[in-house]
Amino acid sequence: MRQIALPLDDLRSGASSSLIITESNAAAFAGLSSAAGWAKQCAILTGPARSGKTLMARYFSGQNGTVIDEAESRSDETLFNAWNRSQESGVPLLLISRWQPAEWNTALPDLQSRLGAAMLLEIAPPDDEMMEQLLQKQLADRGAAISIDALSYVKRRIERSYVAIEKFARSANAMALSDNVPVNLTLVKKVLEGEFNRS
Numbered sequence: 055m056r057q058i059a060l061p062l063d064d065l066r067s068g069a070s071s072s073l074i075i076t077e078s079n080a081a082a083f084a085g086l087s088s089a090a091g092w093a094k095q096c097a098i099l100t101g102p103a104r105s106g107k108t109l110m111a112r113y114f115s116g117q118n119g120t121v122i123d124e125a126e127s128r129s130d131e132t133l134f135n136a137w138n139r140s141q142e143s144g145v146p147l148l149l150i151s152r153w154q155p156a157e158w159n160t161a162l163p164d165l166q167s168r169l170g171a172a173m174l175l176e177i178a179p180p181d182d183e184m185m186e187q188l189l190q191k192q193l194a195d196r197g198a199a200i201s202i203d204a205l206s207y208v209k210r211r212i213e214r215s216y217v218a219i220e221k222f223a224r225s226a227n228a229m230a231l232s233d234n235v236p237v238n239l240t241l242v243k244k245v246l247e248g249e250f251n252r253s
Contacts, residue, residue, distance in 0.1 A: 072191075073106060073109045073110065073113060074106075074184065074187045074188060074191065076180075076181055076183040076184040076187065077178075077181050077183070077184075078105075078177065078178045078179065078180050078181045078183075078184045079101070079105070079106060079110075079177045079178070079184070081175070081176075082099060082101070082110065082175040082176060082177050083110060085097060085173060085175040086099070086110055086113065086114045086148070086175065089114070089117070089119060089146040089148075090146075092146055092172070092173045093171055093172065093173050094137075094141070094168065094171050094172060095140050095141065095144070095145075095146045095147060096137060096140060096146065096147045096148075096149065096168070096171075096172040096173070097146070097147075097148050097149070097172055097173040097174070097175050098125070098148075098149045098150075098151065098155055098169065098172050098173070098174050098175065099111065099148060099149070099150045099151075099175045099176075099177070100150075100151055100152065100153065100154055100174070100175070100176050100177070101152065101176060101177025101178075102152065102177065102179060102215060102216055102217070103152060103215075103216065103217050104216035104217050104219075104220050105177045105180075105216045106177065106216075107123075107150050107152075107177065108123065108150075110177075111123060111148060111150055114148050115148075118145065119145065119146045119147070119148055120136065120139075120140060120145050120146070120147045120148065121147075121148045121150065122136055122147070122148070122149050122150065123150045124150065124151065125149035125150055125151045125158070126151045126152075126153050126157070126158040126159070130160060130161060130162040130165050133149070133160075133165055133169075134162060134164065134165045134168070137165070137168050149169075149172070154174075155169040155170065155172075155174075179214055179215060179216075180214060180215070180216060180219065182209065185209050185212075185214065185219060186205060186209055188216070188219045188220075189205060189208060189209065189219055189222070189223060190205065192219060192220055192222075192223030192224075193223050193226065193227060193237060195223075196223065196224075196227040197227075198226070198227045198230055198236075198237050199236070199237065200226070200237040200238075200242070201236065201237065201238045201239065203238075203239050204237060204238050204239045204241070204242045207239055207242055207243070208222060208242050208246070211246055212246070222245065222246075225245050225248070226241065226242060226245045229241055229244065229245055
């Protein structure tokens with residue numbers, strides 16, 4: 055695992071400007087770092103919600119690349135023109151989406167072929183190391199720390215998703231503040247029990 059420090063000014067208040075790299079996203083990050091080798095100077099970054107796509111995009115745009123977020127919602131004309139500008143200018147283009155290009159509502163055949171030729175960079179669901187590091191980071195961003203035994207307990211029991219990790223950190227921090235207690239094993243059991251009862 056490594057963390058990449060990002061010189062960002064517009065992260066949410068209190069959040070650390072670092073990107074955690076594990077097996078879940080290492081290949082995608084390596085792809086962003088080697089834009090010179092992209093086919094047709096274009097790559098498509100996909101991944102689950104809250105998986106760090108925006109952080110990666112900000113890292114990439116800081117290297118003078120062009121980024122279009124939520125590319126699946128843009129018009130064919132917008133994407134086609136962006137592609138052409140990239141070819142003319144030599145500036146690499148990164149398209150970001152939660153979905154694979156084949157799932158986009160793309161009607162223009164020329165655009166479909168261009169998207170098919172782009173490099174596909176995929177962020178996978180969080181592995182064990184990512185879950186552990188994100189749980190710690192999400193709580194640290196909120197001014198809290200989690201004990202080792204509590205971390206191990208949570209990691210084995212919550213849904214393996216980036217959204218679930220963020221939701222748990224938010225709930226645990228809120229309960230810790232409300233009860234004026236640390237994020238320990240007793241507290242995380244209460245949080246998980248409460249989330250189970252609400253589901």
